[in-house]
Amino acid sequence: MSPDMIVNILAATVVAGTPLLIVALGELICERSGVLNLGQEGMMLIGAVAGFAGVYASGSLLVGVIAGMAAGVGMSLLFGFMAITLAANQYAAGLALTIFGTGLSAFVGTDFVGKTIDGFTKLPIPFLSDIPVLGPVLFNHDLLVYVSLGLFVAVYVFLRHSRGGLLLRAVGESPESANANGLPVLLIRYLAVSFGGAMAGLSGAYLSLAYTPLWTEGMTAGRGWIALALVVFATWRPVRVLLGAYLFGLASILHLVLQGFGWDISPELLAMLPYVVTVVVLVLLSANPTRTRLHTPLSIGQPWRPSR
């Protein structure tokens, strides 16, 4: 394998990992507040179609991105109403969100199938992109890739070094104690869920505005679910989310790489690689339950309402 090829593969890995990174960062914040939102896939699809519609109608990529994020937030508020206000089962509410989002996005998106837009284009960063290897891998991408890296830094700093991050984690570990200390538990959870929605929407918009740029029904192809696995894989820590996202990104382009080598494997079999990798990674990680349990936000998945 030539060095050029490796650089190309790494660059493609970053691009393929970006939507996973964005949605997983949102879900990380959401889960740290104790709320498990299985609706990522639905929110991403809605974000993708809203983003595409925004650009199609206005011609402005900014409008598309905002539309995608706003649609994601809207979906997440529906989930929040059920899972936080009504204290419904979070698993069921999340599944409902995915089923609803899949249906709604397909319905809204029917008119956009086969349409084209001018998506995000590469925006090399001056000087930095000239660095050998590192330049093309990290600094020769579209704007949203850089945004995703900025988001990663923001989430990392927020969780580790800010008062807000501390409050968020307190709510996630024990809503009861947080409430006793006078924290607005439900509000904090709503904010966390909305952030997750915004990120899922942005991630979906990335797919329909930068990655392809097209709208097709069910175009997220399970990325929302993979992101959920990714957060478990990362044991709820941002740095591992970043590494994991690129690992899964690599898995999702591996079939292109192998085809490039002239391996004669059916494309359908190769297409299942990212899912197989996800299962294998889950097995490797979950084999030691204590390790996972140590890092799991304690109240995750449990609906909580103030007793008063």
Add this chain to the structure above:
Amino acid sequence: MLSLERRQVDSRLMEYLSPVLALVLTVITGFLIFLGLDRDPVEGLRLFFIVPISDAVGVAELGLKAAPLLLCAAGLTICYRARIWNIGAEGHFLMGAVGATIAALHFGEGTGFWILPVVLLAGIACGALWSAIAAFLKTHFHCNEILTTIMLNYIALNLLLYAVHGPLKDPYGFSFPQSAMFGDAALLPMLIPGTRLHIGLLFALLAAVAVGVLFARTFIGFQLKVLGEDHKAAEFAGFPRKRLVWFAFLVAGGLAGLAGASEVTGPIGQLIPQVSPGYGYTAIIVVFMGRMKAVGLILASALLALTFLGGEMMQIGMNLPKAMTGLFQGLLLFYLLTCDAFIHYRIRLTRRHVTASAGTNTPLATQES
């Protein structure tokens, strides 16, 4: 202001009223959607909910769509009662279809009454085998079953695509990605002549009743229920958790596999990539709508089957996208969960200002409000 208050006792009435309310709210929302699309809402709802079942052929089609939903939902009910979040029915279904196809193609044009049972058993076995993977990963590696089953769904879909593009492809099929047509001995007998309704519906009804009996009359059903409601209690009682998990997965996989096998040996008669319009996912809604009870499951599977027919009718009658099906299904589950909250909670009109200050009349009390 309005506030939610925990009920002392869960409301039985709301438990049964909730699916009905959800349907009513879905229909109202549908009305508004048609208005928003500038279409006649009454005509739209009539086309979606009534026209598809206005004649005998339509009712038979309803049964045809309800059968796989009910089979999948019956199996999922066993899992969900035990709080095992198996969302892999779609994958079990697809593998069942592939397994049955392998058997059916093996027998070709052969004759014999035993061919059909063997073909169906192959489907059941493949479905159960597929769910066994998730069961194994859960009991031995503590993997979250939601994530493993959804991944296995995607893997199964790709295996199906591989099969129809590769080893199971009809050599004389003009390179269409589909298997050869099955021999007559591998096809399910018809239930009503002149329609496409086959005896798969009987399997489904039987499965629903069997699941009802399992939970009402058997010890294993009781153990599953306890496991779901309080897994610590199940542990103290010495119930075999792993074995129960395996039981739930294998039965769910087998039933969904049978659904897949019935689909290829029934209305389709061959393996095609679009063998499932998402039956395995819709079955999740059936379980929740049907309150995990036999009669409820049967009614709910008919309703959800209607959403498939209604979606097709939308396309034909109003030139609206078929995706209307998914939209209505999502709405239904959404409203159901919302209404379900009122099983445990009631809405209270509270006027804190008045009550708080009337009692104590201290500055503190007014501040609190």
